[in-house]
Amino acid sequence: MKNQSSPDTIAEAAEPDQAWTQAILERPGFLIRRLHQIHVSLFMEECSGFDITPVQYSIMSMVSLYPGKDQHELGQAIGVDRATLANVVARLEKRDVLRRENAQHDRRVKQVFLTQAGQDILDQMSEPARRAHARTIEALPVKGRAQFMSAMKTLTEAGNIHSRAPVKS
Amino acid sequence: MKNQSSPDTIAEAAEPDQAWTQAILERPGFLIRRLHQIHVSLFMEECSGFDITPVQYSIMSMVSLYPGKDQHELGQAIGVDRATLANVVARLEKRDVLRRENAQHDRRVKQVFLTQAGQDILDQMSEPARRAHARTIEALPVKGRAQFMSAMKTLTEAGNIHSRAPVKS
C-alpha cells in the first residue's frame, strides 16, 4: 500500500535489479516447469496429426506391454493419480484407442486394452516420439546427456514418495 | 484385435519384458513430467497455509520486482501464455493478492501491482519457497546440483523458442 500500489512508479521500475530477475528464472522449479513445457511442445510438434499427448502415449505404451492392466495399476505404473488417469482413459476410449472391460475376478476393477486402432497409432508414433524425447536433451553434449538423465533418475527416485501419485514398480 | 484385445491374455501379460517398462520410465519427457510433479508437491507442502502455487509465486515475485508490469509482459517474463496468465492473475486479484489497473498510455493494457497483503505473503513465503526449491535437487551431491542446474539452463535456453510461451528477456 506504499510504493508498489501507485501507478506512477512504473517508469523507474524498468531496471530494478537484473540479478534478482535472474534469481527467479534460475530456480530449480522454474526451469523444470519450463523444460516440461518445452518437451510437450516438441512432442506435439513431432507427433502432430496423431493428436496424442505425452501422457496418453505413456498410457498406451504401458497398456501395450501389459494388456488388461487395470486403471489403478496403470496410474501407479506411470505416476498419474487415479482421477486423472480415469479422465485420460475415458477420452481415449471415446476415440476408440483404448477399450475398458470389467474384470470377472473383481467387479470394482476396470481392465484396459488397446484397440487395433490404438496399436496402429502407437506403432506409427514410435519414431516421432523417440525424436521428441531426443530433441528435448539434444542441446547437451553427448556426455552431458547421460549425466543429465542420470541426475533426473536420481531426483525422481528420491522424490517419488513426496509426489501425490508415486510410481510403484 | 488379435492378442491384446482378449481378456484371457491377462495372466501371461504379467512379466512381458522388464527392460521395455524401464524404457518407458526413463524417457526424458517422462522424467521431466515426474520431477515437475514432485517439485509442485514439495512446494505446496513447504508453503502449505499460504495456498499459493509455484506459478502464482513466480508472478508475485516478478510483480514485486517490476510493479506495474502489464499482463503481456508478465507472461513473457516467466513463460506463461497470456490466456493462462490472465486466469492466474484474475484469481489472485479476487483474493486481494494482486491488483489490476488500466494503463493511461494505452487503454488495452492492464498493469499489475501487488497489494500489501500480497507483499506480506511474498515476504513470508520466501524461506519455505527457497526450501522447496532446494529439496527438489537435494538428492544430488553438491557438485552434481551445479551440473544439473547448468544443464537445465542450457536445455531451457535452447528449447525456449520451441515452446508456445517463450521467455523473453
Add this chain to the structure above:
DNA sequence: ATTAATACGTCAGTATACTGATCAATAATC
C-alpha cells in the same frame, strides 16, 4: 455372519497450459 475397514472407480471442484476465436484499442499504410 455381521460389521468394519479397505480398495476401485467416479464425480465435483480447482489450477496450470494451450488453441483458436473475438473484440477493442492502437499503429501503420495508403
Add this chain to the structure above:
DNA sequence: GATTATTGATCAGTATACTGACGTATTAAT
C-alpha cells in the same frame, strides 16, 4: 483522414493434475 494491420485482453474449449467426497465391491475383523 480513412482503411488496414497489429496488439492486449478475454472467452470457449480441451488436457493434465490434484483434492475431497461418494458409492459400490471386496476383504478383514469381530
